[in-house]
Amino acid sequence: MRSDEHLLLDLETGRAESAARQLYRGYQRELFGFACHRLGDRALAEEVVQDVFTRVWRNAASYDASRASVRTWIYGILRNAIVDAERRRSRRPPAARYGQDDALVGIDEPIERTLLRWQVADAMARLTAEHREVLHLGHLGGLTVAEIAETLGIPPGTVKSRTFFAMKNLRLALEELEVTP
Known part of the structure; x- marks a missing residue:
């Protein structure tokens, strides 16, 4: 290949x-x-x-x-x-x-899972655009810190910092919504 x-x-x-x-x-x-x-x-x-x-x-x-x-x-x-x-x-x-x-929403998807997905989406919406972006690229896109830095044109340290604060703020938003894993 x-x-x-x-x-x-x-x-x-x-x-x-x-x-x-x-x-x-x-x-x-x-x-x-x-x-x-x-x-x-x-x-x-x-x-x-x-x-x-x-x-x-x-x-x-x-x-x-x-x-x-x-x-x-x-x-x-x-x-x-x-x-x-x-x-x-x-x-x-x-x-x-x-x-x-x-x-x-899948037809066979349990209501609890659907509700959790909506709550997580709501919590993500509370993050800044910059924080959402690094989470999407890293956790969903599977990009490394270096790849995220290249994609966004920012230093790797900034990617790490944004990821840290994004996760912290996401946890807080989930707590406010009373979401438990």
């Missing part, structure tokens, strides 16, 4: 379709999970992930291995695509947004 860097180079050659397919298979689930959690809307998350792979394909020539790993570069594209999607969504009338969270 070719490395991600080689696959990006292949996007510019005659092997573009095969390279795109391999990159998609390698990252689609991970990116979809991250986007779905950030956006709270499966359909919008699917749309965002498709947009990310289109951007990866179009911008493969701009990838610079000395600046970031392929994974970090793709997460940077995902982050921008999510911001774009959130902007578009905020311009839609409230009636068009009604019921988006309901789409995430």
Whole structure:
């Protein structure tokens, strides 16, 4: 199997379709999970992930291995695509947004688990955008401190600090909501 860097180079050659397919298979689930959690809307998350792979394909020539790993570069594209999607969504009338969270509730999911998920989402919403972002990238996206720092363009120490305070504030918010693990 070719490395991600080689696959990006292949996007510019005659092997573009095969390279795109391999990159998609390698990252689609991970990116979809991250986007779905950030956006709270499966359909919008699917749309965002498709947009990310289109951007990866179009911008493969701009990838610079000395600046970031392929994974970090793709997460940077995902982050921008999510911001774009959130902007578009905020311009839609409230009636068009009604019921988006309901789409995430599984039919067979126990009510306690659904309630806990809502409470955690409420607690996460109480965090600053910066704190939510490092938690999403680290805990849901699986990025390392160094990868988060590259993606956000901040020092690794800042990532660690934000993560520490994000977890502290999340615990406090969960306590305020009387959520027990």
